Amino acid sequence: MRANDRVVFENVSKFYGDVLGVNRVNLSIPPGITSLVGPNGSGKTTLMNLMTGLIRPSRGHIRVLGIRTDNPEELFRYVGYCTQFDSFPKGFTGYQFVYSYLRLYGCAHAEAEDLTWKAIERVGMTEPARRKIAGYSKGMRQRIKLAQSVCHGPSVLVLDEPLNGLDPLVRAETIALFRTLAEDGMHVIISSHILHEVDQISDQVILLSNGYVVAEGKIRGVRSEMQEHPMQILVRCNRPGVLAAKVFEQDSVVEAQIHKDGLGVLVKTRDPDKFYLLLNHIAQNGVTIESVAPADDDVNSVYEYLIGSEEAGR
Amino acid sequence: MNPLWITQILAVLRLEMRKTFLSKRGFWIYLLAFLPVVLFTGKSIVEIRMHRAGDFGQDTNIFATIFQLFYLRLAIFFGCLGIFMNLFRGEILDRSLHYYFLAPIRREVLLAGKFLAGVIATCLIFTTSTVLQIAGLYLSHGWRVFSDYLINGNGISHIAAYLGATVLACIGYGSIFLAAGVVFRNPLIPAAVILVWESINSILPSLLQKFSVIYYLKSLCPIQIIPESGGFFAMLSINVDPMPPYIAVPGLLLVSAAVLVAASFQVRRMEINYATE
Numbered sequence: 001m002r003a004n005d006r007v008v009f010e011n012v013s014k015f016y017g018d019v020l021g022v023n024r025v026n027l028s029i030p031p032g033i034t035s036l037v038g039p040n041g042s043g044k045t046t047l048m049n050l051m052t053g054l055i056r057p058s059r060g061h062i063r064v065l066g067i068r069t070d071n072p073e074e075l076f077r078y079v080g081y082c083t084q085f086d087s088f089p090k091g092f093t094g095y096q097f098v099y100s101y102l103r104l105y106g107c108a109h110a111e112a113e114d115l116t117w118k119a120i121e122r123v124g125m126t127e128p129a130r131r132k133i134a135g136y137s138k139g140m141r142q143r144i145k146l147a148q149s150v151c152h153g154p155s156v157l158v159l160d161e162p163l164n165g166l167d168p169l170v171r172a173e174t175i176a177l178f179r180t181l182a183e184d185g186m187h188v189i190i191s192s193h194i195l196h197e198v199d200q201i202s203d204q205v206i207l208l209s210n211g212y213v214v215a216e217g218k219i220r221g222v223r224s225e226m227q228e229h230p231m232q233i234l235v236r237c238n239r240p241g242v243l244a245a246k247v248f249e250q251d252s253v254v255e256a257q258i259h260k261d262g263l264g265v266l267v268k269t270r271d272p273d274k275f276y277l278l279l280n281h282i283a284q285n286g287v288t289i290e291s292v293a294p295a296d297d298d299v300n301s302v303y304e305y306l307i308g309s310e311e312a313g314r
Numbered sequence: 315m316n317p318l319w320i321t322q323i324l325a326v327l328r329l330e331m332r333k334t335f336l337s338k339r340g341f342w343i344y345l346l347a348f349l350p351v352v353l354f355t356g357k358s359i360v361e362i363r364m365h366r367a368g369d370f371g372q373d374t375n376i377f378a379t380i381f382q383l384f385y386l387r388l389a390i391f392f393g394c395l396g397i398f399m400n401l402f403r404g405e406i407l408d409r410s411l412h413y414y415f416l417a418p419i420r421r422e423v424l425l426a427g428k429f430l431a432g433v434i435a436t437c438l439i440f441t442t443s444t445v446l447q448i449a450g451l452y453l454s455h456g457w458r459v460f461s462d463y464l465i466n467g468n469g470i471s472h473i474a475a476y477l478g479a480t481v482l483a484c485i486g487y488g489s490i491f492l493a494a495g496v497v498f499r500n501p502l503i504p505a506a507v508i509l510v511w512e513s514i515n516s517i518l519p520s521l522l523q524k525f526s527v528i529y530y531l532k533s534l535c536p537i538q539i540i541p542e543s544g545g546f547f548a549m550l551s552i553n554v555d556p557m558p559p560y561i562a563v564p565g566l567l568l569v570s571a572a573v574l575v576a577a578s579f580q581v582r583r584m585e586i587n588y589a590t591e
Binding site: 016049052053054055056070072073074075076077081083085087088089090091100101103104105106108 | 318321322324325326328329332333337408409410412413414415416417418419420421423582583585586587588
C-alpha cells in the first residue's frame with residue numbers, strides 16, 4: 001500500500017474546446033466504494049478519464065495515490081480502468097484480451113497466463129474465454145473488460161457504468177466482487193446513472209450535475225445536511241392515528257400523514273434524533289411500533305432535492 | 315535499455331504484427347507491392363515462350379527505372395502510408411487505442427513498438443517483392459547468365475543496394491507517416507503534401523533537398539536513370555548532387571529518428587477522446 005492512499009483532484013477543470021466537461025472539482029477520495037452519480041453528460045466519464053490520464057485537465061492537478069496521471073508507466077501499476085468503450089482489438093478472444101494486457105504490463109508468459117485465468121475465473125468467464133469477443137453478449141463483454149481491469153491486482157479500480165448489460169444474477173455477483181475488493185482496502189470508483197443501484201453498493205457518493213460536483217460524502221451524511229428538506233420517516237405501528245396525534249405535539253415535526261394502507265405514519269421532521277427519542281416514549285405508552293425506516297435518505301431523494309426532479313428522473 | 319521496455323516492445327510487436335499482416339484492409343498494399351513482380355515475371359514468361367531472351371543491360375535499366383519511379387515513389391510510399399498512418403490513427407478510428415493507453419507502458423515505448431512492427435511488416439513485404447521482381451525479370455535469361463551477373467558483374471552489390479534502399483525507404487517513409495498519423499486526422503492532406511514535396515525534390519534548393527526521403531534513396535540506387543521521354547520523369551529521376559552512401563544512410567536514419575522523437579512528444583500528450591474523431 002502506498003503512503004498516500006487518496007485520489008485527489010485539486011481545482012480541476014476540463015473543457016473540450018468551448019464545451020465544459022467538469023469545472024472546479026476538488027475531491028479527496030478515500031478507499032472503499034465511491035460512486036459518481038449523475039445523469040448523462042454530468043461529467044462522470046470525464047472525471048474517470050481524467051483520473052486515469054486518458055485526458056488531461058485544462059486546469060488543476062490530479063494525483064492518484066500520489067502519482068501524477070501523466071505518468072502511465074507508474075499509474076497503471078496501481079490503477080485498473082474498465083471503460084465504457086465497447087471496442088476491442090480485432091479478432092481477440094476473451095483470454096487473449098486479458099493475456100495481452102498482462103504482457104504489455106511486463107509479465108512473462110507463465111505469469112500472464114496464470115493471472116489471466118485467475119481474473120477470468122473471478123468474473124465467471126472461464127467457459128467462453130476461448131471464444132472471440134466479437135460473438136460475446138453485452139454482459140460478457142462487460143465482464144471480460146472487468147477481468148482485464150482487475151487482472152494485475154490494482155489498488156484503484158475505476159469502473160465506468162460497470163453493471164450495464166448484466167443480468168440480475170451476474171449483477172449481484174459483480175456487486176459482491178466490488179464489496180470484496182473494497183473490503184480488501186481497494187478504491188473502487190464506480191460511475192452510474194442508476195441511483196438505486198448506487199445506493200446499495202456505495203460507501204460514499206459524489207453527485208454531479210452539468211460538470212459540477214454538487215455534493216459528496218456518505219449518502220446519509222449528505223442527506224442530513226439538507227435542512228431545507230425535512231427528513232421523511234415511515235413508522236409502521238398498530239395505532240397510526242394515535243401516533244400521528246402524539247408526534248404533532250413536537251415542534252420539529254412539520255407533517256404527519258397516515259400511510260395509504262392505514263398501517264403506518266409518514267412523518268416529516270427537521271430533527272430526526274429528537275423524533276426517535278419521542279418515538280421511544282410513545283412506544284412505552286401503548287403504541288406498538290413494528291418498524292421505523294427513513295423514507296428519503298437514499299441517493300435518489302438526495303439527488304432530487306439537490307438537482308431537481310427533472311434531472312433525477314433522467 | 316530497460317529490460318521491461320524490451321518486454322513491452324515485444325508485447326506491442328506481437329499485437330501489431332497480427333493486425334498488420336492479417337488485416338483485410340491491407341490487401342491493396344500487397345497488390346501494390348507485388349504488381350511489378352507480376353509484370354516482370356509475365357514479361358519473362360512471354361519471352362521464354364517466344365524463345366527470345368531480352369537484352370540483359372536493357373532489363374537492368376528497366377528494373378532501375380521501375381524501382382525508382384514506381385516502386386520507391388509510389389508502391390513503398392503508399393504502402394507505408396497505409397501501414398504506418400494506421401498505427402495510431404486506425405486505432406483511434408476503431409476506438410481501441412485505450413487498450414494500450416491503459417497499460418503501464420511509456421508512450422515512447424509504445425511508439426517504438428508500433429514503429430518497429432510497421433518496419434518489420436513493410437520490410438518483409440517490400441524486400442520480398444524486390445527479390446521476386448529481380449528473380450522474375452531475369453528469369454528469361456537463365457541461371458547461367460544471372461549467376462555470371464552475380465559473381466562476375468555488379469549483381470550482388472546492385473541487389474544489396476536495392477534491398478538497402480527498400481529497407482531505408484520503409485524506415486524513412488514509415489517514420490514520417492507514423493508522425494502524420496499522430497498529428498493529422500485526415501491522412502489524405504499530409505499524404506498529398508509529402509507526395510508533392512518528394513516529387514519536386516530535384517528542383518528544390520540543395521539544403522531543402524536534404525529534408526526528404528527520396529533524396530537519400532536516389533543517392534543509394536546503383537544505377538542513375540535517364541528517362542528518354544525527359545520532362546516530368548526526368549525531373550523525378552535527376553540527382554544532380556548525389557550523396558555517398560556513408561552519408562546517405564546515416565542521414566536518412568537521422569531524419570527518421572528526428573521525426574520519431576517529434577512524434578513521441580505528440581504521443582506523450584495524446585488524449586483519448588473518440589467522440590471528437
